[in-house]
Amino acid sequence: MPELPEVETVRRGIEPLICGKTVTGVTVRNASLRWPVANDLEQRLCGGKVVSLNRRSKYLLIDFTKGTLIIHLGMSGYLRSLQQGEERLKHDHVELCFDDGTVLVYNDARRFGFILWTTDDPLRHERLVNLGPEPLSDVFSAAHLHRLAQRRKSVAIKPFLMDSKVVVGVGNIYASEALFMAGVDPRRKACCITLDECQQIVAAVQAVLKDAIAAGGTTICDFKNSSGKPGYFQQQLHVYGRDGEPCSRCGKPIVIARLGQRSSYFCGNCQR
C-alpha cells in the first residue's frame, strides 16, 4: 500500500529508466481504473519525451514535452520495467514503451489508482489544487498544525493527521507510527492538542517518513526485476498491525481502536 515514501521510492526508481526518453507506444489493457484512462492516451503520449519526474503528495507526475501524466498508485498499484520477452502479469493495465526499448508497466490489482493526462500546470489540476502542504516542507510546522487543529472540535488527532488538507502523504500506517513516536493518544480531539505536542507530532511525522524513504531507497535496484516492487514495509513498525503484542518501549500490549473507519494501533501507556 503505497504511501508517500513508497511513491518517492518509485519516483527515484523509474526516473533513471525513462528520463530523456521518448514514448513510442502505449497499450491500455484495462482502462477502468479509479477514473477511466483516456482513450486517446496513446495519441497524446506518443512522440513525447520525458522531461522530469516529480511527486506531489502521493501523486507521481511524469512531465513530458507535451504535458504531464499524473499517476496515483491507489492501494495496490506499482510500476515496474519489463524485460524483453517477459510475461505479462495479471492486472498489468497500462504499458508505456520508450525509444530505447524500455517498457514501463502499471499494475494495480484493486484498481484504486488512476492515470490522468493534463496539458496544464499539474499542480493546478483539480486533484492536486486543494492539497495541503508537503510533510517534509517548512510549511508543515507546529504552528500550521496547531492553527488548523484548534478549529476541529470533534475529530480525533489521528484522522485529522490523515486529512490531506492538513498535510499530505500521511496514511493510516504512518499516522499510527508517528503518534506513537510523539507519545500522543490517537483518540484525543485535535482541538485539545497543545502547540508543544504539535511540535512533537510534526517532528515524528517527518522522522517516520524520512526513515521510510531511506529504507525504500535501499531497494531501488529491484526496479529492474519483474518482481521488483519497491521496499514497502521495510521499515520496523512499532504499533501498526501489532495489537496484542508488547509495546517496544514499555512492554504493555498494543491496543486497537476504530477512528474514522480506520484501525488505529497505539500503546495506552506510552501515548497520552
Added chain:
DNA sequence: CAAGACTCCTGTCAGC
C-alpha cells in the same frame, strides 16, 4: 463548513 458513512476493488485470511 464539519464530520461521518459509504463507495470503488480484489487479495488474503479466519472460520466453518
Added chain:
DNA sequence: TGCTGACAGGAGTCTT
C-alpha cells in the same frame, strides 16, 4: 479442502 464473509485501505462523493 472449499466456500463464505470480513477486512484492508486512499480518497472521492453523499448524507446528516
